[in-house]
Structure formats: structure tokens, C-alpha cells
Amino acid sequence: MHEVGVAEEVLKTVLSIAKENNASKVTEVVLKLGSISGVSADALQFAFDAIKEGSIAEGAKFQIDIIKAVGVCADCGKESIPDTFFSICDHCGAPTLEIVAGKEFEIDYIDVE
Amino acid sequence: MRIDIKDKVLSKNDIVANRLRERFAKSGTFVINLASSPGSGKTTLLEKLLPRLKDSFKLAVVEGDLRTENDANRLRQVGVNAVQIQTGDACHLEAAQVESLLEGINADELDILIIENIGNLVCPASYDLGEDLFFIMLSTAEGDDKPAKYPTIFFNADYFILNKIDLAPYVDFDIDRCVRYATDINAELKIFKTSARTEEGLDALADEIARLATEKRATLILR
Numbered sequence: 001m002h003e004v005g006v007a008e009e010v011l012k013t014v015l016s017i018a019k020e021n022n023a024s025k026v027t028e029v030v031l032k033l034g035s036i037s038g039v040s041a042d043a044l045q046f047a048f049d050a051i052k053e054g055s056i057a058e059g060a061k062f063q064i065d066i067i068k069a070v071g072v073c074a075d076c077g078k079e080s081i082p083d084t085f086f087s088i089c090d091h092c093g094a095p096t097l098e099i100v101a102g103k104e105f106e107i108d109y110i111d112v113e
Numbered sequence: 114m115r116i117d118i119k120d121k122v123l124s125k126n127d128i129v130a131n132r133l134r135e136r137f138a139k140s141g142t143f144v145i146n147l148a149s150s151p152g153s154g155k156t157t158l159l160e161k162l163l164p165r166l167k168d169s170f171k172l173a174v175v176e177g178d179l180r181t182e183n184d185a186n187r188l189r190q191v192g193v194n195a196v197q198i199q200t201g202d203a204c205h206l207e208a209a210q211v212e213s214l215l216e217g218i219n220a221d222e223l224d225i226l227i228i229e230n231i232g233n234l235v236c237p238a239s240y241d242l243g244e245d246l247f248f249i250m251l252s253t254a255e256g257d258d259k260p261a262k263y264p265t266i267f268f269n270a271d272y273f274i275l276n277k278i279d280l281a282p283y284v285d286f287d288i289d290r291c292v293r294y295a296t297d298i299n300a301e302l303k304i305f306k307t308s309a310r311t312e313e314g315l316d317a318l319a320d321e322i323a324r325l326a327t328e329k330r331a332t333l334i335l336r
């Protein structure tokens with residue numbers, strides 16, 4: 001994915017919420033990022049740190065909480081953590097895994113002053 | 114002070130793509146986003162496939178490439194309405210680029226719009242173009258383990274077109290193995306095996322697209 005563009009969307013959202021709340025400074029931004037969301041955490045971290053300069057989020061700590069992909073098997077009901085074969089159950093091998101987590105990309109919360 | 118947000122980051126692209134999807138719902142236009150690596154045979158397939166559909170459906174193609182108007186010209190030569198997007202150096206199409214061309218092709222009067230994305234197995238997976246269905250194409254010359262190496266795009270796809278099956282024996286491509294990789298990633302994938310060269314499999318694919326487009330049209334009448 002193109003993490004600079006994504007980081008810009010995050011920063012824009014953060015700045016507008018901070019403004020709505022009359023904040024003068026953003027001190028922390030916490031994101032939830034699914035492991036199969038298509039966004040690379042390292043690249044996003046790097047991009048955010050580069051573009052926050054000069055904004056009221058300049059000093060903000062940017063934390064990314066990774067949410068591992070989880071699938072639930074429609075056959076045996078057990079949970080798997082798939083890495084590549086997203087439809088295969090780790091327990092019974094059935095191709096009936098439903099992905100229930102791992103595609104998230106959301107701002108969890110921000111701390112402002 | 115802590116501000117809870119817990120909200121999905123909706124990118125600029127998502128906003129435009131949602132607007133496109135609403136527009137295509139109103140017009141009843143069935144939209145396919147077709148992606149593959151460079152040279153899998155997207156344009157050749159469309160050249161052979163669309164003449165089968167163009168008498169029954171009003172259709173158009175949006176062609177994406179970094180440079181040249183070649184692909185749009187190839188489709189015009191077989192009587193298909195096509196417009197070209199040249200992205201310069203960008204490796205995927207974005208919804209805004211598609212939106213900017215819609216007036217030129219009278220998009221609201223179309224039954225079928227096919228968007229041929231830039232050849233790339235990574236980035237197009239992350240950019241919604243407002244399509245009904247996402248088609249991923251692979252050709253046998255690329256190796257049968259490609260789905261396992263690029264799982265995200267196969268996971269996000271609805272249809273998998275395996276093209277150049279005429280070449281499979283010459284390039285030691287194990288079709289069953291490739292299909293197994295793909296369905297292990299996405300069990301819901303609908304699979305069509307084609308050769309744009311011998312035209313094997315093209316009638317079946319044309320019938321499927323005709324069925325899907327007719328279904329989408331019917332949603333207009335039901336409303």
C-alpha cells in the first residue's frame with residue numbers, strides 16, 4: 001500500500017478532531033491495524049513521523065497496535081490464526097475459515113492537551 | 114485529555130469509491146475491476162471476450178497503464194468503446210481517475226463497465242474503484258505458486274481468471290496446484306480457466322458476465 005497517503009489521512013483526521021476539541025497539542029495517537037489490512041505498520045510509522053513535523057501533532061507519540069488475523073471455522077468452530085491460507089482451518093483442515101479479525105484500520109484514541 | 118475515536122479511517126479513495134458505487138447502483142451499470150501482473154493477457158482477453166457481449170450490452174472499458182494509449186486503441190479496433198488513463202508512474206488506479214472519465218463514456222447509460230487496472234499484484238488490492246466485482250487474473254507463464262506469494266489480492270478478489278492455459282504444458286505449470294493455493298486463500302473464489310489465444314473458456318466467461326450484468330440491471334426494475 002501507499003503508506004504516506006494513508007498517514008496523511010490519519011493526520012488530517014487527528015488534526016480535525018483535535019481542533020474540534022480546542023486542543024493546542026496532540027501528545028499521543030493510537031491506531032489499531034489489522035495484520036491483513038494491506039497497510040505496513042513500519043512504513044506507516046515512518047511516514048507519520050515524517051509528515052507530523054510542523055503540525056500540533058509534531059511531538060505526538062504514534063503507537064500502532066497490531067490486531068492479528070483470526071478466523072473461525074464453520075465446520076469445527078475453532079479459531080485459527082492464518083498467515084497465508086486464509087480459508088484453511090488449522091485444526092480440521094477444512095476450507096471454511098471465516099475471517100473475523102485482521103482487516104481493521106482505525107484510530108483508537110488520541111491524547112491531547 | 115483522552116478522546117476516544119474508534120472509527121475506521123476512511124481514505125479519500127474510499128469516499129470517492131463509495132460515491133461511484135452509488136452512482137452505478139442508480140444506473141444499473143455492472144462494473145468489473147480487472148487486475149493482474151503486467152502481461153497476463155488482460156487486454157487480449159478483453160479483445161476476444163467483449164465482441165461476444167457488445168451486441169447485447171452497452172459496454173465500455175477504462176484502460177490503465179503508466180504510458181501509451183496502446184490498450185485503448187486495441188479495444189477500439191475491435192469496436193469496443195475505450196478510454197485510456199495514463200498514470201505516469203503510479204502503480205494502481207484510483208477511484209478519482211475513474212470518476213473523471215465517466216462523462217466522456219456516458220457511463221450512466223452503460224450496462225457493463227470494465228476497468229483494466231495497472232499490471233501489479235500488490236497495490237490494486239487496496240484501492241476500491243467502486244466496482245461490483247474484483248477480478249484477479251494470473252497467467253500460466255508466471256508460475257503456479259503466485260497466489261501463495263501474493264495472498265492479499267487473491268483474498269480480496271471475487272473471481273480468478275487463470276489465463277494462457279494453452280501454455281501450461283510448456284512452462285511446467287500445475288493448474289490444479291495453482292487452483293488449490295488460490296482456494297486455500299479464498300474458498301469463495303469463482304474460477305475460470307481461459308486462453309485468450311485459442312479462445313478456450315471464453316464463451317463460459319462471457320455467459321457469466323452477461324448473467325451478472327443482467328442481474329444488476331434487474332435490481333433497477335425491482336426498486
Ligand SMILES: Nc1nc2c(ncn2[C@@H]2O[C@H](COP(=O)(O)OP(=O)(O)OP(=O)(O)O)[C@@H](O)[C@H]2O)c(=O)[nH]1
Nearest residue numbers: 150151152153154155156157232276277308309310
Ligand atoms: N499463448 C498465449 N498468449 C497470450 C494469451 N493471452 C495473452 N497472450 C499474450 O501475452 C502478451 C501480453 O498480453 P496483453 O493482453 O498485452 O497483457 P496485459 O495483461 O493487458 O498487459 P498490461 O496491460 O501491459 O499489464 C501478448 O503478447 C499476448 O498476445 C493466452 O491466453 N495465450
Ligand SMILES: [Mg+2]
Nearest residue numbers: 155156184229
Ligand atoms: Mg493491457
Ligand SMILES: [Zn+2]
Nearest residue numbers: 073076089092
Ligand atoms: Zn475446523
